[in-house]
Amino acid sequence: MEENEVSEALKNKFGKKILEIKIPKKGEKVAEDTLIPEIMEIKVFKRRVFVTVPIEIYKEVIRYLVEELGFNHVQAMTGLDAGKFIEVMLHLGRGITITVRTRIEKDRSVLSTITDLVPGASLHEREIHDLLGVVFEGHPNLTRVIVPEGWPENVYPLRKEYHPEQPKPIREMS
Amino acid sequence: MQEEELQKTEKKSAYELFFDIPVGPQHPALKEPAFFKFRVEGERVVGVDVDVSYNHRGIERALEDRNYIQNIYLIERICGICNVAHTLCYAQAVEQLHGKEIPPRANYIRLMMEELARIHSHMLWLGVAAHEIGFDTLFMYVWRDREVVMDLIEMLTGNRVTTAVNTIGGVRRDVSNEAKDKVKKGMNVLEERLKYYRKVALNDPTVNARCSGVGILKPKDAIRLCAVGPTLRASGVKNDVRKDDPYTLHDEVPFNVITFDTMDVFARVLVRIDETLESVNMVRYCLDHMPNGDVRIKLPLSPPVGEAISRVEAPRGELIHYARSNGTKNPERYKVRTPTFENLPSVSEMLTSKSDYEVNIADIPIILASIDPCFSCTARMEFRDVSKGKTWIWSLKELKAHCSKSRR
Known part of the structure; x- marks a missing residue:
């Protein structure tokens, strides 16, 4: 399936939610205000599609992509601390990469799991839970996997408010 | 396999005898630190739990x-x-x-x-x-x-x-x-x-x-x-x-x-x-x-x-x-x-016995090696000793003391 066909299929299926569709050129600037959660936006690069969806239809869009369009491979999941929000990006597909992006509030960071659709997403969700504190509702085993034993609760190393201790030189340079 | 599933298999045992065999974090078959907990019934491996949190570097x-x-x-x-x-x-x-x-x-x-x-x-x-x-x-x-x-x-x-x-x-x-x-x-x-x-x-x-x-x-x-x-x-x-x-x-x-x-x-x-x-x-x-x-x-x-x-x-x-x-x-x-x-999920699947194929303890090293694992790639996120919000750094003196202690 080509990148433009995917974006057309998504527009046909979830058309009402789309307010703006942009096909930027390579390396074009992404304005910050295009990422507000009410807007569903589709960007198409060469073999890359970026879809921004509101949290309500996040799982619906993924179900459509996995079950009907056949993008059943989870490449990765990226979590990102964007100030008041946490941005979760799911990269799907084996040939072209479809990135489904959603934004959740930092204080109530709850998102429904997709492990029932793709079991291989389990470790990715646990990683984001570990590092950013997003809770995936319905995940069968949301325990810590990345941070070591004895790591304090409610300390999430990839959030911007966490500052790792800077190593000091053990000997002053003269 | 998940912890819950491990508990489920415990109840279903034919012999009602299971052992957990820990492999790792340091093991001659694995050159890098990863911890595997194998649940075995005699020679059969019936479950595996993976922990890769030993090598995080941030x-x-x-x-x-x-x-x-x-x-x-x-x-x-x-x-x-x-x-x-x-x-x-x-x-x-x-x-x-x-x-x-x-x-x-x-x-x-x-x-x-x-x-x-x-x-x-x-x-x-x-x-x-x-x-x-x-x-x-x-x-x-x-x-x-x-x-x-x-x-x-x-x-x-x-x-x-x-x-x-x-x-x-x-x-x-x-x-x-x-x-x-x-x-x-x-x-x-x-x-x-x-x-x-x-x-x-x-x-x-x-x-x-x-x-x-x-x-x-x-x-x-x-x-x-x-x-x-x-x-x-x-x-x-x-x-x-x-x-x-x-x-x-x-x-x-x-x-x-x-x-x-x-x-x-x-x-x-x-x-x-x-x-x-x-x-x-x-x-x-x-x-x-x-x-x-x-x-x-x-x-x-x-x-x-x-x-x-x-x-x-x-x-x-x-x-x-x-x-x-x-x-x-x-x-x-x-x-x-x-x-x-x-x-990692695939290797857990390979290491679990099914109705039509058995995994023996002796096969564990080669199955683990068959995905060409590289755990220092996998775990990239460790920070230095932080426990309960406290951090500490060794001074040169303490470091030297530690070194001389380990030399002895």
């Missing part, structure tokens, strides 16, 4: 605090063996942010270095696998021949393992004509030896007895659990980032995607040997068709605001980097997803 966070040039050298140290794949993926992501193409000669050199790294990684794996099945003669033969490609890499880049050849905007070293001749000679030696190893793998009763029918991963499960790389191709699924999402020059250089349909460790051995032979041919093609010209373009330190996803077929499978730039000289977020992390 690289993703550290990347946010350094500039794009410093990050090349940090990225390179995620993994020693796949260092070319990592720097290539990083350089591609940053070039995508800049929206710039690199000169064609640089692309050829990048592809050649990537394939040379694949040859050395697969030969290293073949040696390790031979050692795991107790075939140490093959291990020593393969590692002796691996020195041929290691010497070539050293001649081309100045270093045996950490090559530092890729950089933002191209490559750091050109290839001379004398070097080309030496690489060609080396490829002839390697091709002959690899064909011999293929014959050994196909005909030797030891390899056959220890690898056939062991560590089965069905194509359906491989797709469901998102397996990547040779592990996936050995289950008969034709998938390779180099063909599906061509980068550098993979749409021009001819090569075949190797698959094998026996789904076991034996298939993984043969897929890797055949892939190495393909790589030898790709290196030859690069040497013959390399155009003249520059090998690097200069790019500014700060790329424009934007985001990029870069994919590379590393020796162990699909490698993904995600970069988000905020217009400054440091990246806003940099995410690395390595192939071993993606293959």
